[in-house]
Amino acid sequence: MFKVQGINHITIRVSNLDESIKFYVNVLGAKIVHKGNTDIYLDVGGVWLCLIEIKDAKPMDKNQVGVDHFAFTVSEEHFPKAVLMLHEQKVSFTRGPIQRGGGNTVSFTDPDGNEIEFFTGSLQKRMKNWN
Structure with missing residues (x-):
């Protein structure tokens, strides 16, 4: 193994x-x-x-199998600054900012519609929150 x-x-x-x-x-x-x-x-x-x-790429249909999104860790301290920067950059939000899963989260898309998330929590916090 x-x-x-x-x-x-x-x-x-x-x-x-x-x-x-x-x-x-x-x-x-x-x-x-x-x-x-x-x-x-x-x-x-x-x-x-x-x-x-x-x-000539075409966006994936949201009902197709594939990657849903990917997330980057942002500290609680820097989360408000990150959200402000997203607003300043006129980024397209898909969810949040909200508190969810043991941390603060905001989801947005890149120019091709790929979804990205900033999340302040950890796996351990998320599992405590879900259980």
């Missing part, structure tokens, strides 16, 4: 690489690690994201 050590990276298909780079850098504070012709590698709080441009 082997042990998985953690997430290595997440790859996201986008329709316009330049527009997506602006979003991930300006909204998530991503650091550019490498930029190719149709892809870019970013570091977001220690998480490796790869964006791949797919010309």
Whole structure:
């Protein structure tokens, strides 16, 4: 048997690489690690994201099987600042900000409609809250 050590990276298909780079850098504070012709590698709080441009890409139907969203941890202290920044960037909110699952949460979308969440809780807090 082997042990998985953690997430290595997440790859996201986008329709316009330049527009997506602006979003991930300006909204998530991503650091550019490498930029190719149709892809870019970013570091977001220690998480490796790869964006791949797919010309003429169509958004996924919300009723399809696939990734629903991904979430980044934000401290309670910085959560209000994060929400304010999302408003200032005119980001499209899908839920919140609300208190849910043992922490504060806000969900929003990137330019292609991929849902992202900022969450202040932990797995342990969430499980206490759900049980």
